[in-house]
Amino acid sequence: MRRKIPSTQSLICFEAAARHESYTRAAQELALTQSAVSRQITALEDFLGIALFRRTRHGVALTPAGADYARQIARQLDTMERDTLDAMARQGQGGSLQLAAVPTFATRWLIPRLPDFAAKHPDITVHIETRTRPFLFNDTPFDAAIYAGTATQTANWAGTKSTVIIEEDVIPVCSPALLAGRKLLSPVAIARMPLLQQSTRPDGWRQWFDAQNVDAPRAHSGPRYELFSMIAIAAAHGLGVALMPTLAIQDELARGELVIACERLLRGERSYYLVTPAVEDERPALTLFRAWLVAQATATDSQPPSARSPSRPAPPSRST
Numbered sequence: 001m002r003r004k005i006p007s008t009q010s011l012i013c014f015e016a017a018a019r020h021e022s023y024t025r026a027a028q029e030l031a032l033t034q035s036a037v038s039r040q041i042t043a044l045e046d047f048l049g050i051a052l053f054r055r056t057r058h059g060v061a062l063t064p065a066g067a068d069y070a071r072q073i074a075r076q077l078d079t080m081e082r083d084t085l086d087a088m089a090r091q092g093q094g095g096s097l098q099l100a101a102v103p104t105f106a107t108r109w110l111i112p113r114l115p116d117f118a119a120k121h122p123d124i125t126v127h128i129e130t131r132t133r134p135f136l137f138n139d140t141p142f143d144a145a146i147y148a149g150t151a152t153q154t155a156n157w158a159g160t161k162s163t164v165i166i167e168e169d170v171i172p173v174c175s176p177a178l179l180a181g182r183k184l185l186s187p188v189a190i191a192r193m194p195l196l197q198q199s200t201r202p203d204g205w206r207q208w209f210d211a212q213n214v215d216a217p218r219a220h221s222g223p224r225y226e227l228f229s230m231i232a233i234a235a236a237h238g239l240g241v242a243l244m245p246t247l248a249i250q251d252e253l254a255r256g257e258l259v260i261a262c263e264r265l266l267r268g269e270r271s272y273y274l275v276t277p278a279v280e281d282e283r284p285a286l287t288l289f290r291a292w293l294v295a296q297a298t299a300t301d302s303q304p305p306s307a308r309s310p311s312r313p314a315p316p317s318r319s320t
Contacts, residue, residue, distance in 0.1 A: 013040035018070035100131035194240030
């Protein structure tokens with residue numbers, strides 16, 4: 001059956017003209033004449049049966065229908081371009097995955113482990129973009145998402161299925177200087193120290209102190225930061241004690257920039273999930289990626305908190 005799709009050239013001309021709201025600038029970008037762009041858009045309007053632009057004193061402007069169509073077409077052309085570049089890069093081999101991921105998990109846990117996936121599956125390319133909130137898969141190019149949230153939040157993500165990767169443990173950490181020679185701090189001592197707050201988890205410290213049966217009137221006090229990476233830097237510079245996911249601080253612990261302030265782990269409310277569209281015919285590349293993720297997570301959970309990071313060679317010694 002023949003598809004009801006206009007020519008690609010007319011869509012490219014329309015997208016450029018819509019972006020600039022100018023036939024002239026679209027023609028310059030595409031190395032065409034203005035009349036050629038105008039003919040393509042006229043043909044597209046005839047195909048659709050709607051007006052996409054209206055004439056103004058200064059040129060052209062999108063109609064409401066044109067503006068809506070432009071948003072849809074721009075996204076589809078971007079997807080086509082990514083798919084084309086991906087096919088060219090693979091030279092006909094293997095496949096690719098478009099992955100949306102929360103930034104902390106992607107940079108601190110996933111990406112350092114991807115060389116292992118690449119070694120096991122060299123024909124599969126993984127592309128990653130950051131997303132922190134649920135979205136409709138049909139409106140994006142993503143094959144899967146790594147999402148941080150509660151079981152209820154994940155269950156309410158319509159049209160998806162999910163696999164738990166890692167349940168999040170949190171632990172207090174601080175700069176070595178903040179310990180002032182002490183090996184560890186008690187929960188009572190931490191309650192008297194400056195507490196660094198994560199703005200999207202305002203009850204984090206309160207939950208930790210409650211689990212230790214410690215009265216902490218200042219559990220909600222202290223400077224707030226949006227990202228865990230910001231909190232880690234603030235803690236390393238001695239601004240206070242941070243309650244951090246163990247998977248997010250392995251590099252700082254290994255370098256000695258941060259130390260564990262109190263060895264009282266708390267299993268957080270959130271977990272990291274692999275979320276995928278609820279379809280029966282899942283792509284083989286995605287099935288392989290899920291199995292690899294679960295295996296990596298199992299290996300991580302079997303290690304103590306101070307060792308939960310990918311293995312890396314020891315740094316070279318320096319002579320003085």
